[in-house]
Amino acid sequence: MSHVFPRHMKTHPPKAVAGDGCYLIDAAGKRYFDGSGGAAVSCLGHSDAGVRKAVKDQIDKLAFAHTGFFTSDPAEELADMLAARAPGGLGRVYFVSGGSEAVEAALKLARQYYLEIGQPDRRHIIARKQSYHGNTLGALAAGGNEWRREPFAPLLIETTLVPACYAYRGQAEGESLEEYGRRTADELEAAILKLGPETVMCFIAETVGGATAGAITPAPGYFARIREICDKYGVLLILDEVMCGMGRTGSLFACEQEGISPDIVTIAKGLGAGYQPIGAMLCSNEIYGAIEHGTGFFQHGHTYLGHAAAAACGVAVLKAFEERDLIANVRDKGAKLRVALESEVGQHPHVGDIRGRGLFLGVEFVVDRATKAPFDPSLGIAGKLKKAAFEAGLICYPMSGTIDGRRGDHVLLAPPFIMDDTHVDEIVTKLSTAMAQVL
Ligand code: PLP
Numbered sequence: 001m002s003h004v005f006p007r008h009m010k011t012h013p014p015k016a017v018a019g020d021g022c023y024l025i026d027a028a029g030k031r032y033f034d035g036s037g038g039a040a041v042s043c044l045g046h047s048d049a050g051v052r053k054a055v056k057d058q059i060d061k062l063a064f065a066h067t068g069f070f071t072s073d074p075a076e077e078l079a080d081m082l083a084a085r086a087p088g089g090l091g092r093v094y095f096v097s098g099g100s101e102a103v104e105a106a107l108k109l110a111r112q113y114y115l116e117i118g119q120p121d122r123r124h125i126i127a128r129k130q131s132y133h134g135n136t137l138g139a140l141a142a143g144g145n146e147w148r149r150e151p152f153a154p155l156l157i158e159t160t161l162v163p164a165c166y167a168y169r170g171q172a173e174g175e176s177l178e179e180y181g182r183r184t185a186d187e188l189e190a191a192i193l194k195l196g197p198e199t200v201m202c203f204i205a206e207t208v209g210g211a212t213a214g215a216i217t218p219a220p221g222y223f224a225r226i227r228e229i230c231d232k233y234g235v236l237l238i239l240d241e242v243m244c245g246m247g248r249t250g251s252l253f254a255c256e257q258e259g260i261s262p263d264i265v266t267i268a269k270g271l272g273a274g275y276q277p278i279g280a281m282l283c284s285n286e287i288y289g290a291i292e293h294g295t296g297f298f299q300h301g302h303t304y305l306g307h308a309a310a311a312a313c314g315v316a317v318l319k320a321f322e323e324r325d326l327i328a329n330v331r332d333k334g335a336k337l338r339v340a341l342e343s344e345v346g347q348h349p350h351v352g353d354i355r356g357r358g359l360f361l362g363v364e365f366v367v368d369r370a371t372k373a374p375f376d377p378s379l380g381i382a383g384k385l386k387k388a389a390f391e392a393g394l395i396c397y398p399m400s401g402t403i404d405g406r407r408g409d410h411v412l413l414a415p416p417f418i419m420d421d422t423h424v425d426e427i428v429t430k431l432s433t434a435m436a437q438v439l
Contacts, residue, residue, distance in 0.1 A: 019046020022416045022423060024395070032390065033415075035427050036397035040210065040243045040360065040414035042274040044320055051275045054316035058309045067306040074311035081318050082282060085252050087261035090282040094298070095306040099242035100134025102266035102279040103204075107138050108300045109264060110202040110236045113287045116294035119234075122201040125157070126191050126235075130164040132211040133204060133240050142204050145212045147400070160195060162187040164209055165222045168353040168364065169372070181219025189229045197233040202264075207254035210243035214362025214399050214410035215355050223258035236263040236287075242279065243360075246270030247321055247417060250331040250358030257357070263287060276313035277304075326417040333419050334358040340428045341413075350439045359417060362399075363431075365409040365439070374408040381409040381438065388437045394430035 006013070014026040022045045023031045034042055044051060058074055065072055079093040094109075096102050107125065114122040127133070129144040140149055141156035144164070149156060163170060163184055171180040192200050203226065209216035230237040239262040244254040246267055251257050253265065264287065268279030291298060304310070321327055338361055341354050345363065352366035365381055367373045375381045382398035389396045389411075397412040415427060 021045045021047060022419055030393065032393050032395050033423065033426055033430065034395045035389075035413050035415045035430075036395050037269075037414045037416060038274065038395075039269070039397050040248060040412070041269045041272075043247065043270040043326075043417045044273045044275075044317060045416040045418050046274070048273070048275070048316075048320065050320055051273060051313055051316040055275055055309050055313050058312035063309050064304075064307055066303070067301070072306065072308040072311065074308050074315055075306040078311045078314045078318070081315065082267075082280065085318075086265070086282050087253055087256055089261060089284045089286070090265060091285040092283050092288040094281045094283070095311065096268075096279045096281065096302060097277045097304045097307070097310070098279045099240075099266065099268035100136040100139045101302060102242060102268050102281045103133045103139040103142065103238075103240060104136055105281045105300055106204070106238045106240075106264045106266050106283075107142060107202070109281065109283060109287065109291075109298065110238065112299060113236070113290055114201060116290045119198070121199050124195050124200045125159045126188060126195075126200060126203045127159050127161055128164040128205050128209075129161045130166055130209055130212045130216065131204075131206055131240075133206075134242070143212075160191050162191050164205075164213075164216060165218045166209070166213060166216050167219055168216075168355065171219075177219045178221050181222035182225055184219070185222050185225035185229065188226060189232075192229065192233050192235060197235070200233060200235045202236040202238050203230055204238040204240060206240045206242075206244060207258065208244040208249050208357055208360060210360070210412065211397075211399060213408065214364060214412045215357070215360050216362070217355055217357050218258060223255065223260050227260040227262075230263075238262060238264045238266070240266050242266050242268040243414075244357075246317075247327040247330055248358055248360045248414060249356075250327060250334060252321070252327065254357075271314050271317060272310060273313070273317045275317075276307070276310040278307065278310035278314050280314075321417070324418075329419075330358045330417050333415075333417075333421070333424060334361070336421065336424045337361060337413070337415075337427065340424050341431075344428045345432055345435060348435060348439065350435075356413075359413075359415055359419075361413045363411045363413070365411075382411060384438045385409075385411055385434050388434035389430060392430040392433045394427060394434070396431065396434075 018025040131144040133143040272278040353364040386398040399410040
């Protein structure tokens, strides 16, 4: 009997024993193409020599020194690299161990910033309906994923939810994408006015939506309008790029493609690429300055923040991206994968939408393409697709995001940035095999 407390107690996953490039290998020797990077984590595959060496070398020198006492070379180097590459003014980097921690830090920083500048009434969080920001209580409260929130609702701080920019579901007939984006962004303004602008602390959104409905890309102009609204009412804009950041959508930060800069951005997953648990929150110099010149102390922290071996890993990951021009490969393979998906599975009667950016692609499954009606949730289509794909040797990430109060079925593809053209065919062939069994 295993003493591990697993996620799913009624299933018994195989044991992963090795990684080889884009593949994971189980104890029976079966190879799985990692088509989702776990959940958009393994951007360098599973056996990157440079990252492994960097982590080992760092542990040989210094594994950990508590940030209450020390800083370290790798933490300084990684912060310098991120700040130099981040969009305008995000000059300070706060390290954590993962995505939920990054979001918790962002929310607490937003609150403390307003306390420091003498606006203690600002406490409301506005977030989006189709969103996921993590599983700890603060991050869960800030997310709109209903089935994840529901059991814990009595423990969650109140959050106001506005619709996400989800064109497949929200765009009205005869409305252009730009008009839809503007109309959806304006819902934020309406929510701010309803709550009272002087009480609103922040708006948090994933730049490209991930774990709730699968690679939902913003409409053109949506985030520019969001930025305008946040500026108008002095509301902090937090972009959660835990999943879509670190090159996944074809630029290091996904918001670069929106032409805006947030006040705070969170990253994780791809930063450690699965070789170390690490995340970060980057904030504007203005926010940092307000605290530096105020109490001079961010009232937050975890034991492992700024972990030296994890930071060394992040440095090696960023160097790998640049030395091997991997983000260009994300754009190239992403475009090819999308074309292949559209031509091979796009016409399937139960495929409603194929969307995404770079190597961050989502497929939404529906009963009927014309009505876009989702499957009955009791059928568990996304879960069955995950299982069938796994049997066929493909790891893909199933999602049951909420659509009008019901769970819909989506599959997210987020393969490693090191994939080549042959992998495009492998993903599509194996996904088609799974679909043929389930749909
Ligand atoms: N934010 C986003 C956008 C995510 O997709 C996730 C995880 O999927 C998180 C936060 C939480 O990250 P973690 O699971 O590392 O705590």
